Amino acid sequence: MAKQFYITTAIDYTNGAPHIGHTYEKVLADAMARFVRLTGREVYFLSGLDQHGQKVQLSAEKAGVPPQEFVRGVSDKFIALWKRLNVQPDGWVETTDPRHQRVVQSLLQQLFDEGQIYKKSFSGSYSVRQEQFLNDKDREPDGSWGPQWGLVEEREEENYYFRLSAHADWLRGLLESQPDFIFPANRQTQLVNAMKDSEGVDLCISRPVSRLSWGIPLPFDAGYVTFVWFDALVNYISFAGFRDASPDTSGLPKWENLWPCDAHVIGKDILIPAHGIYWPIMLHALGVPDDQMPKILVHGFWNIDGRKFSKSEVAEVKPLTVLKDFDPHSIADVVGSDGLRYFLLAEMKTGQDSDLTEERILFRYNKELADILGNLLHRTLNMARKYLNSVLVATDHDCEMHQALRATVAALPSRAVEHMREWQISEVLADIISTARQANEFIDKTAPFKLAKDPANAPAVASIMRHVVETVAHLSVMISPVMPDTAKRIQAQLGWTAPDNITLGDLKWGLLPDGHILGEPQPLFPKVLPPA
RNA sequence: CGCGGGAUAGAGCAGCCCGGUAGCUCGUCAGGCUCAUAACCUGAAGGUCAGUGGUUCAAAUCCACUUCCCGCAACCA
Numbered sequence: 001m002a003k004q005f006y007i008t009t010a011i012d013y014t015n016g017a018p019h020i021g022h023t024y025e026k027v028l029a030d031a032m033a034r035f036v037r038l039t040g041r042e043v044y045f046l047s048g049l050d051q052h053g054q055k056v057q058l059s060a061e062k063a064g065v066p067p068q069e070f071v072r073g074v075s076d077k078f079i080a081l082w083k084r085l086n087v088q089p090d091g092w093v094e095t096t097d098p099r100h101q102r103v104v105q106s107l108l109q110q111l112f113d114e115g116q117i118y119k120k121s122f123s124g125s126y127s128v129r130q131e132q133f134l135n136d137k138d139r140e141p142d143g144s145w146g147p148q149w150g151l152v153e154e155r156e157e158e159n160y161y162f163r164l165s166a167h168a169d170w171l172r173g174l175l176e177s178q179p180d181f182i183f184p185a186n187r188q189t190q191l192v193n194a195m196k197d198s199e200g201v202d203l204c205i206s207r208p209v210s211r212l213s214w215g216i217p218l219p220f221d222a223g224y225v226t227f228v229w230f231d232a233l234v235n236y237i238s239f240a241g242f243r244d245a246s247p248d249t250s251g252l253p254k255w256e257n258l259w260p261c262d263a264h265v266i267g268k269d270i271l272i273p274a275h276g277i278y279w280p281i282m283l284h285a286l287g288v289p290d291d292q293m294p295k296i297l298v299h300g301f302w303n304i305d306g307r308k309f310s311k312s313e314v315a316e317v318k319p320l321t322v323l324k325d326f327d328p329h330s331i332a333d334v335v336g337s338d339g340l341r342y343f344l345l346a347e348m349k350t351g352q353d354s355d356l357t358e359e360r361i362l363f364r365y366n367k368e369l370a371d372i373l374g375n376l377l378h379r380t381l382n383m384a385r386k387y388l389n390s391v392l393v394a395t396d397h398d399c400e401m402h403q404a405l406r407a408t409v410a411a412l413p414s415r416a417v418e419h420m421r422e423w424q425i426s427e428v429l430a431d432i433i434s435t436a437r438q439a440n441e442f443i444d445k446t447a448p449f450k451l452a453k454d455p456a457n458a459p460a461v462a463s464i465m466r467h468v469v470e471t472v473a474h475l476s477v478m479i480s481p482v483m484p485d486t487a488k489r490i491q492a493q494l495g496w497t498a499p500d501n502i503t504l505g506d507l508k509w510g511l512l513p514d515g516h517i518l519g520e521p522q523p524l525f526p527k528v529l530p531p532a
Numbered sequence: 533c534g535c536g537g538g539a540u541a542g543a544g545c546a547g548c549c550c551g552g553u554a555g556c557u558c559g560u561c562a563g564g565c566u567c568a569u570a571a572c573c574u575g576a577a578g579g580u581c582a583g584u585g586g587u588u589c590a591a592a593u594c595c596a597c598u599u600c601c602c603g604c605a606a607c608c609a
Contacts, residue, residue: 189535194606272606301603355544363544366569375568379569386567441572443567444565
């Protein structure tokens, strides 16, 4: 079996409800997965949730429920949102899964046995209320500890550490020899720079059970649980069937078919140090060879009014007219789940930051989706019904404009593949909308609504209609990775269904055969107008 | 001299790697069309490409410096 295309997302922390940032990343990865499938390659898409840790434990206590119950509630919110937005991973991570815990413990035991994990003590300022050590970053401008920390005292604690520093030179070498380890390239530069002045610092991987009980116990010391890194990051391999000799591997894929990962899709906030330093070094320490290192795709953030997205600042945003707020559900309520998917992927150039504004959301929806694409289908089906009784027939009629339209459509797949080499989905979408514009222009220039007045022009009218309808059929397939529901709705109106396993290579002119009967026109994207 | 990104028509962006008198979408103004979700198509106005200096026959594009904006700053044990 050929190696599958393996794509993952960061796993989201189950401490609060999903917001637009979580949503973008999952929609991006989902569209990437669907696109790669459209090229004919098998794909395994993994996503999920990080459920352990201090904050979850505290939030659960505050809510007065056991952590399991708290985590379940938040997890279900993520699951419901992904379902609504057609984010469909093949594998689903929940770090409380026993299959995951077994792999984590096995890895830790291996590293402990090899002497890569050791115990040492640390002393520092400790906030009793927040149950955590503080550092200088947490101080107020005047150097004092803020009231949110409560009583701060000096405390000493023993913990387990992973010998991260022992592998720093190896990582520097890897970054030099594999310049495409991280995309976009400037992120790799940033990482290399960040490592220049790195000192010999090791990674703390544990917490005493007395402080943190909601986690995976260390296999070699029952007094501690695993702290974040060896729990969360390991999901990428534990749920990929790594070390699947354990008794229960039900539902897990075959490791040999997946690894190495083709794209760890993450936000720029967790590249350094987690995914850029800890993760490759962990893999290296575990014996993963250099040519089996994963690829990392770093995406940007959504800004609101030019500033970083933050809950406290949302209130200062200029008033919205039709959106309730920028919650993913609120946006989908107005422009639909595909409208939201389209906006997120059309608006952001993969790897960079973008602004999130109501104006842009409505523009993308009303102008591009409703006016250009939706209206194209609508006007065409309407004319086909009037002039052709909705039946496609063969004619010899042809001219330069027909040829030009066919050429544009024929070039779409290869252009899309080219753009997707750097995951520029926004460019693929721009091509699709541009093609729809060309089809609108084609209609205006050839004017079938005028030709139809004279029966002698019947072949020309039939040919024009057929060209536009065929174009829309191609567009429906091209746009399906981003708007899966819309693709189906377009096809339903065309009276056509693309085969489930259709690939870009199947997109030859003539998807709709002679005698094909078109369906009824129905506005695809009802306009969203602000209240008067 | 901490690191990275950005500064291009009223707005949002592309072009910069591989120098050759600036492009896309929206908005504005004017026109066309009438099949269509008051949708579609065409044309026009609008920019000395943040600033200064340098390299060059020629710079938005290369180099240096400056200004402003955004984000990050691994050791949260």
